[in-house]
Amino acid sequence: DGLQKAGAKAAAFDILFSEAERSHTRAVREELLQKAPKNGAEANRFLTEIRSSLAVEDGDARFAAKIGKSRLGIVFGYRFNQFTDEGEVAQSRAFSGLSKEERAREIGKRELLKERYIPFTWGVDFRNESLLRSLYLGAEPILPMADLFNGVDAHESGVRFGFFNAVFDYDGILRQTPLLVHYQNAVYPSLALSAAALFLGRETSIQGRVDRQGIESLRIPDGLGSYRMVATDGFGRAWVNYYGNKESPRLIPTYEFADVLDGTIGAKDLEGKIVFVGTTEDTLGDQKATPISSSFPGVEVNASIAANLIEGSYLHQYQYYFWCGMLLLTLGALVLYRVTIFLNPVVATLFVSLLIGSILWFDQRFFFAKGQILPALWAAAEYAVIFFGLIIYKFASSERDKRFIHAAFSRFVSLSVAEEILRDPGKLKVGGEKREVTVLFSDIVNFTEIAEKLDAEIVSDYLNAYFTFMTQIVLENRGTLDKYIGDSIMCFWGAPLREPRHAELASRTALAMQAALGAFNAEWETKLGWKTETRIGINTGEVSVGNMGSHQVFDYTVLGDNVNLASRLEGVNKEYSTKILAGVETYRQCSDRFLFRPLDRIQVRGRDEPVEVCELLASHADSAPFIEWVEVFQRARAAYNQGHWEDAKRAFEAARILRPEDKVVDIFLARIADFQADSCGLENRSGIWRRTS
Numbered sequence: 001d002g003l004q005k006a007g008a009k010a011a012a013f014d015i016l017f018s019e020a021e022r023s024h025t026r027a028v029r030e031e032l033l034q035k036a037p038k039n040g041a042e043a044n045r046f047l048t049e050i051r052s053s054l055a056v057e058d059g060d061a062r063f064a065a066k067i068g069k070s071r072l073g074i075v076f077g078y079r080f081n082q083f084t085d086e087g088e089v090a091q092s093r094a095f096s097g098l099s100k101e102e103r104a105r106e107i108g109k110r111e112l113l114k115e116r117y118i119p120f121t122w123g124v125d126f127r128n129e130s131l132l133r134s135l136y137l138g139a140e141p142i143l144p145m146a147d148l149f150n151g152v153d154a155h156e157s158g159v160r161f162g163f164f165n166a167v168f169d170y171d172g173i174l175r176q177t178p179l180l181v182h183y184q185n186a187v188y189p190s191l192a193l194s195a196a197a198l199f200l201g202r203e204t205s206i207q208g209r210v211d212r213q214g215i216e217s218l219r220i221p222d223g224l225g226s227y228r229m230v231a232t233d234g235f236g237r238a239w240v241n242y243y244g245n246k247e248s249p250r251l252i253p254t255y256e257f258a259d260v261l262d263g264t265i266g267a268k269d270l271e272g273k274i275v276f277v278g279t280t281e282d283t284l285g286d287q288k289a290t291p292i293s294s295s296f297p298g299v300e301v302n303a304s305i306a307a308n309l310i311e312g313s314y315l316h317q318y319q320y321y322f323w324c325g326m327l328l329l330t331l332g333a334l335v336l337y338r339v340t341i342f343l344n345p346v347v348a349t350l351f352v353s354l355l356i357g358s359i360l361w362f363d364q365r366f367f368f369a370k371g372q373i374l375p376a377l378w379a380a381a382e383y384a385v386i387f388f389g390l391i392i393y394k395f396a397s398s399e400r401d402k403r404f405i406h407a408a409f410s411r412f413v414s415l416s417v418a419e420e421i422l423r424d425p426g427k428l429k430v431g432g433e434k435r436e437v438t439v440l441f442s443d444i445v446n447f448t449e450i451a452e453k454l455d456a457e458i459v460s461d462y463l464n465a466y467f468t469f470m471t472q473i474v475l476e477n478r479g480t481l482d483k484y485i486g487d488s489i490m491c492f493w494g495a496p497l498r499e500p501r502h503a504e505l506a507s508r509t510a511l512a513m514q515a516a517l518g519a520f521n522a523e524w525e526t527k528l529g530w531k532t533e534t535r536i537g538i539n540t541g542e543v544s545v546g547n548m549g550s551h552q553v554f555d556y557t558v559l560g561d562n563v564n565l566a567s568r569l570e571g572v573n574k575e576y577s578t579k580i581l582a583g584v585e586t587y588r589q590c591s592d593r594f595l596f597r598p599l600d601r602i603q604v605r606g607r608d609e610p611v612e613v614c615e616l617l618a619s620h621a622d623s624a625p626f627i628e629w630v631e632v633f634q635r636a637r638a639a640y641n642q643g644h645w646e647d648a649k650r651a652f653e654a655a656r657i658l659r660p661e662d663k664v665v666d667i668f669l670a671r672i673a674d675f676q677a678d679s680c681g682l683e684n685r686s687g688i689w690r691r692t693s
Contacts, residue, residue, distance in 0.1 A: 014278030537570030
């Protein structure tokens with residue numbers, strides 16, 4: 001009565017009236033009626049009063065009477081005990097395992113729905129077997145009491161029925177809802193669909209379009225000669241467009257039922273509206289988890305669905321939903337791979353966050369706001385999973401690479417260099433490339449001759465001690481140990497890490513190696529009976545650097561003409577009785593930090609062009625004892641190069657006085673004597689000494 005007085009157009013009960021009302025007072029009165037005397041005027045008056053009070057107390061009877069007289073469109077809800085999308089499998093199982101009596105009751109329910117309740121719903125305009133198989137299957141319906149509708153004309157009244165079973169996604173969230181259910185070879189509408197159809201027009205039917213996948217869409221006559229189209233998936237489900245958000249999830253007005261009964265809520269609130277009646281309290285258990293609230297009243301879910309159908313505001317998948325999903329996944333995976341692999345984790349995380357945010361904003365702005373669903377949320381979730389998967393892969397790969405780098409390079413670079421490589425592997429390029437480096441070769445003087453006289457075990461111990469001593473100096477100066485060749489050491493600077501001071505560090509290492517021989521000989525000279533001396537050759541220039549060798553065995557090394565020249569310079573020391581010889585490029589790059597003596601111009605084997613060789617003497621801090629001698633020697637060389645033999649002889653003699661042990665002066669004086677005697681060809685007067693070995 002309250003709804004009708006307020007001018008509501010229809011009412012839908014999200015309540016199951018499956019049992020008679022229970023009243024303690026009624027039970028007492030029925031018991032008195034059974035025990036009351038049956039004869040006499042007083043007994044008759046007593047019985048009449050009790051029967052009258054029982055009639056007044058019977059709420060179900062009063063409710064049924066109101067239903068019969070109501071001008072409202074009314075929809076009663078019911079539910080199925082079994083509700084599944086397993087199609088024919090579930091249908092064939094519906095009656096399986098039932099006793100004869102249980103089977104008879106189930107068939108009775110089916111006939112009851114067909115004979116009594118279908119007139120209160122509507123006929124469905126399709127009888128397609130593949131359609132029926134695609135719909136959700138209902139079994140064991142729990143129906144409203146038949147007594148509520150005794151005397152209610154099936155065709156004249158506005159009473160309808162609809163199921164209110166809910167179907168949740170795998171994560172327990174209610175996003176879609178079935179609008180139709182298949183039960184015993186007939187199709188029945190949901191509570192929301194029944195309410196929407198009744199609101200639009202009482203004499204109505206549902207029409208549908210079917211394709212190979214099942215139901216494609218539904219349409220509901222709106223009573224004005226037109227239709228409301230409803231897009232569904234193949235299972236007859238529609239997406240729910242909830243009215244509200246997580247901060248304010250209830251935008252559909254909610255009223256206390258008592259306020260409707262006493263007239264507090266009236267026409268201004270309910271006129272021309274469809275009213276859903278149900279419970280909203282959490283304690284009553286009819287709460288659903290939805291995208292906008294973890295506790296959303298079931299009655300408001302059905303109200304939202306009905307409003308979607310009436311207003312046409314329901315959600316539906318974009319026409320190219322599948323292909324959009326494939327495109328987003330494919331392109332996103334490619335972008336994420338490149339971003340994750342080639343950018344540092346912080347920048348990659350910011351980029352991916354921006355990408356996900358942009359996709360969600362674009363979807364909300366241009367699609368979801370228009371009721372179209374793109375797989376944007378799935379794409380965002382997949383991006384997050386892919387991104388974190390790639391981060392884990394990159395971390396694992398990085399750790400593996402670090403272990404490889406540490407194992408590979410810690411054998412021939414210093415710990416500090418190895419740690420620098422590990423901190424930034426991007427500085428490392430292990431493939432072959434051209435690079436300027438400084439190469440150093442060292443060799444023990446007369447080792448072969450002396451080793452032949454010693455026991456093999458002593459030679460082994462001696463070399464191990466010597467290599468340990470010298471290698472420590474190389475590594476301390478950030479050098480890269482290339483290899484041991486017999487008694488020789490080969491090392492270089494400028495790779496694998498670029499080192500702008502490679503010539504300086506190599507020169508410093510050469511001087512340190514010569515200085516360290518004093519401490520080494522203090523231990524080993526008495527054991528061997530001879531003093532260890534070392535010759536060193538240094539050269540700076542462009543080389544090929546990288547992993548060289550076969551697929552099975554390879555080394556990180558340097559190759560090229562400048563490497564060969566460093567090796568040749570080490571051997572030239574023997575001719576000049578010098579300790580350290582360096583190429584002219586090494587001299588140019590660090591002559592401001594070390595004292596060199598430009599020694600001679602020679603043409604080594606394998607080179608057509610002559611090269612200037614310099615003797616490395618000391619750092620500038622320790623150069624005082626050599627400065628005057630080097631200046632005198634340079635004057636002598638200048639005169640020699642100009643062919644002024646007498647001036648050259650006098651200058652070389654002066655240099656000999658300063659350092660009698662220098663054998664280079666004897667070499668130049670011998671050449672001058674030959675030139676003056678004209679005992680050699682004009683070719684040799686160029687000042688170039690040609691070395692053939």
